[in-house]
Amino acid sequence: MVAKILNHSIFKNVVNFKAGLILLLTVTLSYGQSVKDNTNVVTVLMAKALIDVQNGKTVVNPVLYIRNGKIEKIGTGLPIPDGAKIINLSDKYILPGLIDAHTHLCHEYYGELERVSGANIIIETVKLTEGDRALLGAKYAREMLMSGYTSVRDLGNSGMNSAVALRDAINKGWIIGPRLFVTTRALSPIGGQFSKMTPEVQNVIISKEYIEINSIDDARKAVRQAIYDGADCIKIIVNNGRLVLSEEELTAIVDEAKRAGLKVAAHATNGDGPSLLAIKAGVSSIEHGYTLSSEVLQLMAEKNIYLVPTDAQGVERYQKRIQRAVAAKVKIAFGSDLYYYNASITRGQMAASSYGTYKEAGMTNLQILQSATMHPGDLLAGEGKIGLLLNGYFADIIAVEENPLDNIRTLEKVVFVMKEGEIIK
Ligand SMILES: [Zn+2]
Known part of the structure; x- marks a missing residue:
């Protein structure tokens, strides 16, 4: 995790006061904030359908690009970039957390x-x-x-x-x-x-x-x-x-x-x-x-x-x-x-x-x-x-087995949970 790597770096740079100070400052600034994987790898999430809760529409075969905990792009038929991490929920309905x-x-x-x-x-x-x-x-x-x-x-x-x-x-x-x-x-x-x-x-x-x-x-x-x-x-x-x-x-x-x-x-x-x-x-x-x-x-x-x-x-x-x-x-x-x-x-x-x-x-x-x-x-x-799945929003995404617009009780059985780009369940 980020904080650990920074701590090791501080020890390595202990003789270099200036570098150490900058690193310490970085640690201080990140204190209290989410410890996140900051690698720039894009995650591609695919699903059977996306529930557009704003307009009440069911969008079939959505593809979401997720990077640094946020939704970067949403569409259908988007290409899968090289090296992308893929999450395939092709038999599930996704909606905002x-x-x-x-x-x-x-x-x-x-x-x-x-x-x-x-x-x-x-x-x-x-x-x-x-x-x-x-x-x-x-x-x-x-x-x-x-x-x-x-x-x-x-x-x-x-x-x-x-x-x-x-x-x-x-x-x-x-x-x-x-x-x-x-x-x-x-x-x-x-x-x-x-x-x-x-x-x-x-x-x-x-x-x-x-x-x-x-x-x-x-x-x-x-x-x-x-x-x-x-x-x-x-x-x-x-x-x-x-x-x-x-x-x-x-x-x-x-x-x-x-x-x-x-x-x-x-x-x-x-x-x-x-x-x-x-x-x-x-x-x-x-x-x-x-x-x-x-x-x-x-x-x-x-x-x-x-x-x-x-x-x-x-x-x-x-x-x-x-x-x-x-x-x-x-x-x-x-x-x-x-x-x-x-x-x-x-x-x-x-x-x-x-x-x-x-x-x-x-x-x-x-x-x-x-x-x-x-x-x-x-x-x-x-x-x-x-609260919505749109570009720039946090990648807080859940998946369910049925379309919640047809059966709201499907929300009682959430099968997939992503919070800020991180898979929880
Ligand atoms: Zn109360």
């Missing part, structure tokens, strides 16, 4: 503990160290990637900064996992998402998971702290029961985040009120928004604010809200929001089975595919990087 816009990889609840209200979050916060949380995240990150999730946005409940450590470990090649976009502790009203606790323990426990906002100064400081801690985006809890962040606090959060180029994801559950406050403040996505009205959804469409539904199966009022969102042309970005321990299924398999909730709400297979790839791609990384 799946993207999950709402995960909690360093977070795990147990169904049994639900018998005591609030027990799960207290036990997790008290029992697990930051190291435990990051390693738990390593397990779930791997599971997500193996199911075809090449990018994931992790939205907190990860202790102090465990998701940052997880992201960096993946980027450095220590472990495998999706490309992560992470928040640090969520900004919230007093109490975070903890239910009532004794006064003596509140300060100790809550601050491990949330930054409580009680003024505009708190709001600005919390965003700056998150940026310093390594956040890629900011998560806010607009309300915890009747405690709601004020309009001024929300505006300060978004203003401070935008100044540093970070987007804000707003947790808002039932009703229009909390979501509307967040929308007015200029957040980039509403997480959950279970029962949003058509008026609010139209406002979101106008302001290009994404809806990240994280719905349980079979709930009619959630399904009706999906229908209203589709009618209002709100961009829907898929979010699994799954964090209960389950011995019989991986986190990635669980996430992929969640597309069924969109299907039962009446979304077409193409709309589901767009919510699973291009929409979260733009939300997480900005346009032109992930």
